[in-house]
Amino acid sequence: MKTCKMEIWKEISLVTICALLFQVNPYEAKPIQLSSNDLVIATAYEGSIVGQVTPEAGIFFGIPFSQPPTGEFRWRRPRDPLKYESRYWNATYKRPGCQQVCEEPAPEYSCPAEISEDCLYLNVWVPKRLLMQVKADNILDIDHYAIRDDYRPGGESRPLAVMVWYHGGNFKDGSGSSILYDGRFMANQGDVIVVTTNYRLAHLGFLVQGENGSEEAKGNFGFWDQVKTLEWVNRNIRNFGGDPNKVTIFGQSAGSESIGVHLTSNVSKDLFHKSIMQSNPLGLPFRNLRDAKVFGDRFAESVGCKRNDMTCLRSKSVQELEKAYNKSLDDITNPALISTLFQPWSPVIDGDIVPDQPVKLFLTGQTQNKPLLLGSTVDEGVLFIDGAFSHPVGKLVYDLLLAIIFKQDYLTVVERYPGECKGHLFKCDYRDMASEMATEYIFLCPQRKSVNSLKNNDIWWYIFNQTWSFYEVWGQPACYHHVCHGSDLGYIFNVESLTKFNFTENERGLAKRMITYWTNFAKYGDPNGAQTMSKVKNTQWPSFNQTHQQGMYQALQLTANKDFVMQQPYKEACDFWDKLNRYADHVSMYHHRRKRQHEK
Numbered sequence: 001m002k003t004c005k006m007e008i009w010k011e012i013s014l015v016t017i018c019a020l021l022f023q024v025n026p027y028e029a030k031p032i033q034l035s036s037n038d039l040v041i042a043t044a045y046e047g048s049i050v051g052q053v054t055p056e057a058g059i060f061f062g063i064p065f066s067q068p069p070t071g072e073f074r075w076r077r078p079r080d081p082l083k084y085e086s087r088y089w090n091a092t093y094k095r096p097g098c099q100q101v102c103e104e105p106a107p108e109y110s111c112p113a114e115i116s117e118d119c120l121y122l123n124v125w126v127p128k129r130l131l132m133q134v135k136a137d138n139i140l141d142i143d144h145y146a147i148r149d150d151y152r153p154g155g156e157s158r159p160l161a162v163m164v165w166y167h168g169g170n171f172k173d174g175s176g177s178s179i180l181y182d183g184r185f186m187a188n189q190g191d192v193i194v195v196t197t198n199y200r201l202a203h204l205g206f207l208v209q210g211e212n213g214s215e216e217a218k219g220n221f222g223f224w225d226q227v228k229t230l231e232w233v234n235r236n237i238r239n240f241g242g243d244p245n246k247v248t249i250f251g252q253s254a255g256s257e258s259i260g261v262h263l264t265s266n267v268s269k270d271l272f273h274k275s276i277m278q279s280n281p282l283g284l285p286f287r288n289l290r291d292a293k294v295f296g297d298r299f300a301e302s303v304g305c306k307r308n309d310m311t312c313l314r315s316k317s318v319q320e321l322e323k324a325y326n327k328s329l330d331d332i333t334n335p336a337l338i339s340t341l342f343q344p345w346s347p348v349i350d351g352d353i354v355p356d357q358p359v360k361l362f363l364t365g366q367t368q369n370k371p372l373l374l375g376s377t378v379d380e381g382v383l384f385i386d387g388a389f390s391h392p393v394g395k396l397v398y399d400l401l402l403a404i405i406f407k408q409d410y411l412t413v414v415e416r417y418p419g420e421c422k423g424h425l426f427k428c429d430y431r432d433m434a435s436e437m438a439t440e441y442i443f444l445c446p447q448r449k450s451v452n453s454l455k456n457n458d459i460w461w462y463i464f465n466q467t468w469s470f471y472e473v474w475g476q477p478a479c480y481h482h483v484c485h486g487s488d489l490g491y492i493f494n495v496e497s498l499t500k501f502n503f504t505e506n507e508r509g510l511a512k513r514m515i516t517y518w519t520n521f522a523k524y525g526d527p528n529g530a531q532t533m534s535k536v537k538n539t540q541w542p543s544f545n546q547t548h549q550q551g552m553y554q555a556l557q558l559t560a561n562k563d564f565v566m567q568q569p570y571k572e573a574c575d576f577w578d579k580l581n582r583y584a585d586h587v588s589m590y591h592h593r594r595k596r597q598h599e600k
Contacts, residue, residue: 039092040131040145042124044236047084048139051091051124056188058126058145060240061177062095065232066225068118069200074314075207075216078120078228088139095121097175098201099318101325104173105486106473109499112175117204117318122197122229123176125183127160129191130241151241159243161522164233164272165196166226168253168279168486171345172202185494189512190519193242195233199225199258202345203325208292209300210310218350219292226258227353230271248522250276252489256374257281257347260358263367267353274525276518277374278492279485282359282450283442284343285584292348294333302327338404342384357584362450369455371525373518374447375462375555379482381438385431386478392429395421401434409580413437416576431478445574446583451544452553459544460527461555463569464488466510470501488558492518506560513538513563539563 040051040058051060066078073079097112098119104110131145150157165181167174176196183194199205199222210216234244249272251259256277262268263275287295297307303324305312329344340346347354361367389397398419403410419433444463451459464483468490471480478484490496494511496503503511516538520529527541541556542565555566577583 039140039142040126040147041088041139042126042147043239045083046081046089048088049091050088050140053128053131053145054184055128057128057184058131058147059184060091060124060126061093062121063089063091063124063232064120065122065197066120066228069120069204069221069225070117072314074117074204075209075221075310077215077221077224080228081232094123094177095119097177098198099204099322100169100173100201101322102169102173104169105475105479106180109179109495111173112177119198119200120225120228121177122195122232123183124237124240125187125194126240127187127191127193130160147239147241153238159238159246160191160193160241161246161248161519162193162195162233162237162242162244163248163250163519163522164230165194166199166249166251166255166258167196168251168255169201170343171206171222171254171257171347174201174254179495179498180489181493182495182498183493186492186515186519189494189515190522192519192522193237193240195229195237197226197229199223199229203299203321203328206292206345206347207299208289208296208348209308209313211308216310217293218289218352219296219348220350220353223258223261223347223353226262227268227271230268234271245273246522247272248274248276250278250518250522252278253281253485254343257284257358260362261347261354263370263372264358264361265353265355269368272370274371274522275373276521277372277447278488279376279380279443280374280447281343281380281442282362282446283583284339284346286347286349286354286357287340288349289351291333295328295331298331298333299324299328338401341388359446359450359584363453363583365453365455367454371458371521372451372454372456373460373462373521373527374451375464376439376443376447377464377483377485377487379435379439379479379487380443380485381435382478382482383476383485384438384442385435386476389431389434392427393431393434394428395419395430398430398434406582409582412580416573440570440573441577441583444570445577448553448570448574449578449583457543457545458525460521460541461544461553462541463555463557463566465557466491466507466560469504469507473501488514504560510558510560514558517541539565541565 038053040053042049042060049060049063051058064081066081069078096114096116096119099115099117102111130148130151132148134144134146136142149155151159167176167181176198181196183196187194201222205222206219208217208219233247237244249259249262257280259275259277260280300307300313303316303320332338349356402413406413417433417437419430421428451461464487466487467481467483468487474480491511491514494515517527521527523529542554544553546554553568555569557564557566
C-alpha cells in the first residue's frame, strides 16, 4: 500500500487529497483492504460509513459519537461529532476502549485490546438480511454491500427495534468493543439492530473538581457520554435500518446502574422507550456531591495539583493520573461510607442528571413508566466479597463490618445472618454468609421492592441460576461452582464461537432462549413476544405482578436444563430487608444528621 510522505503536517488539504487517492481517511491509522465480499456502506449525519460483513451481520466498528474528550476537553461534557473529512469513515476495525486499568475475568474477552483518552466511539450490528449487493459508486470503487433501500428512510419495510448496550465494570473498566459484547449473534437471531458504546470511566469519567457551577464540579461525564450515544442513535439509526422510536437500553452491573439513572432522570427520558437491567446493585449507594468533592480533592492532591486547579489536572499525563487512581481505590473519605470500597468511583448525586439515589426514586415512584425487564444471578455477592477479602474472614472482622455498615441495626442483621465457624475457632470463614447477605441486600431485595413500588404492569423479573461449564475462565476459584456476578453475559450475547471455550448443548439452548426473551422484549415490550413466529420455544414468562393479588409476585428462573416460573422467590429474606429499610441509606451520615437537625 502506498503512503503519503509529507514534511509539512499542517497542510491538511494535501493530506486529504492523498487520502482520497489511496482510500485512506486522513484521521485514520488503518486503510481499508478493499474486498467486495466484506464491505458494507451506511450513511449518517456526519457522512458515509464503511463497515464489514460477516455471515451473521453487517458490522460497523468505531463510529465517533463525539469529538475526542482530550486536552482542554478532558473533564468536559461530550460534544457533537464532526462531519467526516474524507469520502467515508473507516468502520472496519475496533477503536480503543476508554482509559482504564482493566481487572475483569477472562481479560482477552472482557477487556479492550487498546485504551486511549480518545475513546468515544460506538459499534453497530445489522442483521445480514438487511444487506444488499450494489455496484461500485462514488464511495467505493468496487462492488459492495449496502443497507437495503426498503429499510432506509422512506423505504417500505418497517425499521427494526434497536438495542443499545452499556457495559459493566464497576464504572472503572470495560468497553463496548470487548468480544464478550459482540452483537452479531443477537442481531441475527433476534432480528434487531444492536449498538454497543464506550463511556468515560473512573477518574476521567466521574471526578468532581472545579469551581461551583462548572461542568467539572458535577462530574458524571460517563453518563453524559451515554446520553450522547442515545442522541447519535436517534439522529442516525434510521439509515442503518433501525427505528429511533423503538429503542431499548440494556446493561449489566455498572451498565445496569446506568439504566437505573436514565429511568430516573429527565435528561435522557425522550431518547429511549424500554429498559433491561441485569444485576443492578440498587442497594449500593452513589456518592453525594459533598463526599465526591472530598474524594476528588484528595485525588487532585495525590497527582500533585491544588484543589480545583483544572489547568494543572489537564496537564498531567495519563500515567500520572493512573498512579493517583491506584491510590484512590482504598481511600475512605468517611467511615460511614465503607461500602464505597466496593465501588470507589461511583456516580455522583449532582441534582442534574442524577437527582437522587436511584433506589429512593424507584421506591417513591419517581421513575419513567416504561416496560422494564430486570433480574440477577443467585450468587451476585461472591465475586465482590472474594475480591475484597482474599483470605478467610473471622467473626471479629465480620461483626465489625456489619457494625460499621448497619449501626443500630447491627444486632438485627447478625441474628438473620449469623454465619458459622467451619472447623477450628481460629480458622473461621464468614465469607459465604457475607456473600449471601450481599446478594440479597444489595441486589435481589432492593430490586424486588423497587418494582413492587412501581405502578407499571409491564415488568418482568428473572433469577439467573446457571454456572459455567468452562469455570476456569473466572480465574477466581470462589466462582468455579457459583453463579457469580456476570455469569449471564456469555449467554446473552452467545459469543461461544468467538472464544476458545465451548458450551454444552444445554448451554447453547439457554443462550438462544435468552436472546429470544431479550429481543422479544425490545420488539414487543414483552419477553414472550410473538412466540408462534419464533423457532425457539420458550417457557411462558409471566409479568412480575400478573396475578394482581396483594403481595403476590412471580419471576422466571433461567437455567441450562429448563426455565421455570418461581412463585415469590426470596420472600422471607426480602421481607426482612424491606422492613429494615436500609437500601443505600447509609450513603452519608452527615446528610442524615443535617436533616434531623433541621427537623428539630
